[in-house]
Amino acid sequence: MNVSNSRTIAVDRDIQLDRKREAAELRNSLTARGTLVVNLVSSPGSGKTSLLEATARHWKQKWRMAVLVGDIATERDAERLEPLVPVKQLTTGGACHLEIGLVKRGLDALPREDFEFLFIENIGNLVCPASHDLAEHRRVVLISTTEGDDKPAKYPKMFRTSDAMLITKTDLLPHVPFSTDAVIADAKLVHDEITALPVCSLTGEGIDQWCRWLEQQRAAIIPSESHR
Amino acid sequence: MHEVSLVRSLIQQVETIATDNGGSKVTEVRVLIGPLSGVEPMLVRSAFDQLAPTSQIADAKLRIDCTELEAICRDCGESFIVKSYRFQCSGCQSPSVRITSGDEFRLVSLVVEDDPKACLNKVSTK
Numbered sequence: 001m002n003v004s005n006s007r008t009i010a011v012d013r014d015i016q017l018d019r020k021r022e023a024a025e026l027r028n029s030l031t032a033r034g035t036l037v038v039n040l041v042s043s044p045g046s047g048k049t050s051l052l053e054a055t056a057r058h059w060k061q062k063w064r065m066a067v068l069v070g071d072i073a074t075e076r077d078a079e080r081l082e083p084l085v086p087v088k089q090l091t092t093g094g095a096c097h098l099e100i101g102l103v104k105r106g107l108d109a110l111p112r113e114d115f116e117f118l119f120i121e122n123i124g125n126l127v128c129p130a131s132h133d134l135a136e137h138r139r140v141v142l143i144s145t146t147e148g149d150d151k152p153a154k155y156p157k158m159f160r161t162s163d164a165m166l167i168t169k170t171d172l173l174p175h176v177p178f179s180t181d182a183v184i185a186d187a188k189l190v191h192d193e194i195t196a197l198p199v200c201s202l203t204g205e206g207i208d209q210w211c212r213w214l215e216q217q218r219a220a221i222i223p224s225e226s227h228r
Numbered sequence: 229m230h231e232v233s234l235v236r237s238l239i240q241q242v243e244t245i246a247t248d249n250g251g252s253k254v255t256e257v258r259v260l261i262g263p264l265s266g267v268e269p270m271l272v273r274s275a276f277d278q279l280a281p282t283s284q285i286a287d288a289k290l291r292i293d294c295t296e297l298e299a300i301c302r303d304c305g306e307s308f309i310v311k312s313y314r315f316q317c318s319g320c321q322s323p324s325v326r327i328t329s330g331d332e333f334r335l336v337s338l339v340v341e342d343d344p345k346a347c348l349n350k351v352s353t354k
Binding site: 007010012096097188193 | 238245249255264267315316331337338
């Protein structure tokens with residue numbers, strides 16, 4: 001005779017709870033160190049690395065800035081940024097998104113210095129990275145003028161969880177059927193409080209406003225004794 | 229796809245909970261998935277089918293419950309179902325809304341079987 005006791009164990013737990021806690025702890029410790037963490041997300045080719053180059057050039061020595069770059073393969077993005085800022089490449093070898101464990105290892109590999117700004121350049125992907133907290137204070141989604149102005153509603157979780165949307169490659173506007181007003185309206189239907197900033201890393205248009213937005217975010221989040 | 233990474237973590241959590249609760253065999257894992265969770269139920273199932281057979285919960289069946297995407301209006305207080313990811317109050321059209329359900333990927337419960345041989349031994353020693 002087979003006697004077996006079957007019982008239900010109630011759990012009711014967020015499957016990502018441990019990772020979220022880990023991210024929250026890291027975020028708190030970076031806040032205490034005076035570092036604002038910005039997670040840059042977008043499709044491949046929207047201009048994340050170019051934006052970081054333009055940001056570094058704009059600020060020059062005004063702020064200490066470091067970058068963690070995520071890619072499936074190669075160190076090309078890190079090589080572009082190396083002359084400008086401390087940078088570490090995070091290579092996933094196939095994973096379509098960055099996770100907190102890899103970010104921590106990248107942080108440990110950066111020079112031991114309290115940066116005012118840490119940028120995480122995520123894997124080019126508007127889907128999976130939306131679900132992974134990398135200890136950022138702010139998430140910024142890039143959408144370029146060659147991608148189509150109807151994208152925000154197609155990627156609701158990404159736009160819903162982003163604090164700002166940068167419309168990149170604005171120098172191409174005369175040549176593409178892209179409406180800045182339309183993409184902003186679409187994004188606001190998904191996330192009414194998202195900040196929209198048009199930029200062009202090549203010409204420098206909008207970079208000043210982008211950097212000022214970053215400074216405002218840092219001032220709002222980092223305790224005042226960490227401010228210069 | 230990131231479902232594989234998340235389901236791997238799910239299986240590890242189930243194994244730990246089952247062991248901590250003295251269960252010997254997990255026969256069912258029940259999860260809740262919302263439309264804004266970032267995971268696709270079909271891909272969760274296929275990741276589970278791929279990973280479970282070589283884990284400690286090889287006999288477990290996965291049960292997936294789905295929630296709706298619901299929100300509450302910050303202006304008029306109306307609760308509504310969000311349609312087509314348009315976050316706009318169905319009553320007053322305000323875009324200022326807070327999600328109340330639909331972004332979950334939760335482990336709800338597991339069903340475990342205790343070792344039948346242990347039960348038989350108890351009976352036969354009386």
